Amino acid sequence: MDATNSGNLKTLPLHEFHEAAKARFGAFAGWNMPLTYPLGVLKEHLHTREKAGLFDISHMKLIVVSGPQAADAIARACPLAPETISLGRSKYTFLLNDEAGIDDDIIVTRLGENRYVVVANAGNAAQDIDTLTKAASGLDATVEPLDRVLVALQGPSAEGALLSAGLDLSSLSFMQGIEPRENWFASRSGYTGEDGFEVAIPLEEAKDFIEKLLAHEDVEWIGLAARDSLRLEAGLCLHGNDISASTNPVDAGLMWAIAKSLRESGTFNGADALRAAIAAGPQHARVGLKPEGRQPVRGGTALINADGRTVGEVTSGGFGPSVGHPVAMGYVETDLVAHGTTVYAEVRGTRVPLSVHPLPFTQHRYRKG
Incomplete structure (x- = not known):
């Protein structure tokens, strides 16, 4: 996420909502996206886990x-x-x-x-x-x-907040989707590990629906930065980081x-x-990584063994507010995938140990059928 000049970036259909909410914007995938709100990344993250976070993913x-x-x-x-x-x-x-x-x-x-x-x-x-x-x-x-406003409402209060806005999706289980109204699409899914929904709405109906959601006492706007820490704790891949055209x-x-x-x-x-890749077996493996101490290890950092030989790479990394320690994901050689195996990263001249950790870091709380 790059908070750079927004001159050549696409703008979300509800951009004025985020300006009114005093969002801080930055570039992501060619769009000018709300990264954080005055609540701040830590509180936005925890609010989603505890109540309901509203994400504009249009x-x-x-x-x-x-x-x-x-x-x-x-x-x-x-x-x-x-x-x-x-x-x-x-x-x-x-x-x-x-x-x-x-x-x-x-x-x-x-x-x-x-x-x-x-x-x-x-x-x-x-x-x-x-x-x-x-x-x-x-x-x-x-x-x-389709041209739609797409929002995600995630967290334990999501279903109730939707009901208060006049949309009853209580019959859906995780990974089910319907068209609840003409030209609408809704699914019980998300990118946080929490129970939640994604709802696509025609632009002319979106503003009224969003205002009804925001009127619920448990709903707060959540930015891209907290979305990233939430999905990383949940062990979910980000395309372009953890998976790509070369993975x-x-x-x-x-x-x-x-x-x-x-x-x-x-x-x-x-x-x-x-089929050839299956026959050859994995050349390296994606794992969770828990850095020792409080210093996050960011994506793109090489991983080495005790002898200093490169054995992998961190693809995503940051701090996990729900678990209270840094979290990361990356790839290591296949003989290093056992939980508790130690690898190292050089961070600002310091060798930081990381232990291979089970994914996800936080338990998924999806509504299973």
């Missing part, structure tokens, strides 16, 4: 894939069998490149017999639309990007998202390269 993109061969189009692009997804169910999956690198991690929700909605990461949205459009070429399928799902420890039958015989983009 930089992310919703893409509808529909038509008689919509499932075929998605199956070309992703290691997913869309036709097997139950109506109203969401699935985490990937858009892979020819080398099985993760061009993006996405969530696909089946809304109808031949209708799916894809939620794409902001920095990859244009590429994702292009990938899906190419996958739909020659098929009876349409790829339609395959084998090394990333994300093969749970790909059905065994697809691993063996799927014809999705990158399938052959993924």
Whole structure:
């Protein structure tokens, strides 16, 4: 997150809401995003864990894939069998490149017999639309990007706050989605490890709905900085840091998202390269890392062993307000993945020990069905 000049950045549809809330803005994925509010990162983080945090994530993109061969189009692009997804169910999956690198991690929700909605990461949205459009070429399928205000409401008070705003999503379990009103989309999901929802709203209806949410005593705006510390404690990957176009799902420890039958015989983009990666086994492994002491170790920092040999890299790091100590995620050589194994990082001339730690650092509190 780079708090640099905002002249060439896209602006959120509800930018004036964040200005009125006295947000501090910065650049992220080509957008001018609210990083923090007067509450501050620490209190924003803890407020989300304890009550309900409201995040404007309108930089992310919703893409509808529909038509008689919509499932075929998605199956070309992703290691997913869309036709097997139950109506109203969401699935985490990937858009892979020819080398099985993760061009993006996405969530696909089946809304109808031949209708799916894809939620794409902001920095990859244009590429994702292009990938899906190419996958739909020659098929009876349409790829339609949507313009919506997208917000996430996360934390134990989220369901009640939505009810007070006139939206009842209490019937949903984790990773279920519906269209509760015309041109709306809502799912019980999120990026914090807490129970919560993501709601996409037409712009002309968004302001009134957001004002109703903010009228709830437990709801506060939460910025991108706290969103990052929340997702890191929850052990959730950030594309561009923890996973990227040069990372395959084998090394990333994300093969749970790909059905065994697809691993063996799927014809999705990158399938052959993924099978080769599976056969070769992980070349390094994604792990949680707990730095000793109070000094966070940031992403991009090399990891070394006791002899000073480079054995990995931190991909995300910061302080975990809920756990009260620094937290990090990164990759290490596969013989170093045992919990409690010690590696080291050089931070400002000091060698900081880090122990391999189970992910997540905080227990997920999703509403399971």
